[in-house]
Amino acid sequence: MSALLILLSVVITLVFGLFAVGAVLLLVRATNTPASTVQQPGWQGAPRPPSVAGSGSWNAEVMSDGLVGMAGGSLRSTFGRFDLRDGVLAFTPNGEIAPAWQVRCADLTVTRHGVLSQNAVTLQGPMGVVRCSVSIEHINRFSRNSIKTMRQASYATAFVQVLRAHGARG
Numbered sequence: 001m002s003a004l005l006i007l008l009s010v011v012i013t014l015v016f017g018l019f020a021v022g023a024v025l026l027l028v029r030a031t032n033t034p035a036s037t038v039q040q041p042g043w044q045g046a047p048r049p050p051s052v053a054g055s056g057s058w059n060a061e062v063m064s065d066g067l068v069g070m071a072g073g074s075l076r077s078t079f080g081r082f083d084l085r086d087g088v089l090a091f092t093p094n095g096e097i098a099p100a101w102q103v104r105c106a107d108l109t110v111t112r113h114g115v116l117s118q119n120a121v122t123l124q125g126p127m128g129v130v131r132c133s134v135s136i137e138h139i140n141r142f143s144r145n146s147i148k149t150m151r152q153a154s155y156a157t158a159f160v161q162v163l164r165a166h167g168a169r170g
Helices: 002-031 146-165
Strands: 056-062 078-085 088-093 101-104 109-112 121-125 128-135
Touching: 056 146, 078 146, 109 146, 121 146, 128 146
Parallel strands: none
Antiparallel strands: 056 078, 056 128, 078 088, 088 101, 109 121, 121 128
8 A cells, every 4th residue: 555655646746747847838938939028118129230431220218317317217218219310310209200309410519428327428419418328229128237238338339439420529
């Protein structure tokens, strides 16, 4: 009788083990399907890589002027896209069709900030002072990714170089 109990406990353990493995595999499969990918409102795919000679697009986070924006929080930031065409930089917020503003690069002063700054770039021109982060990748809104942040630093440097090549001061 004790051998039967041992065999029964082994079989029950194996069944529960297989069930647990199957459940984990189903969960992993379900979370890796494209249909379950969460996209934030207004999200746009990766823009064209910029070129110094022509035009380019960058995803952008324009920081708010308030205390939250100064501290680097994205709660009141405006997300959108910078587009550079024929020496004119335009900012279009997500969900909008027309740019909120556009300005000739020759009328811009651009500053690239260091690693400790909450915003990577400051633009100053007829549209006012714009503190922003730029990327050719999606910009996270609700969480931070330190590896992605390091890559975004190089995108900000390239963004500043392109604007200066098109006549921006700084």
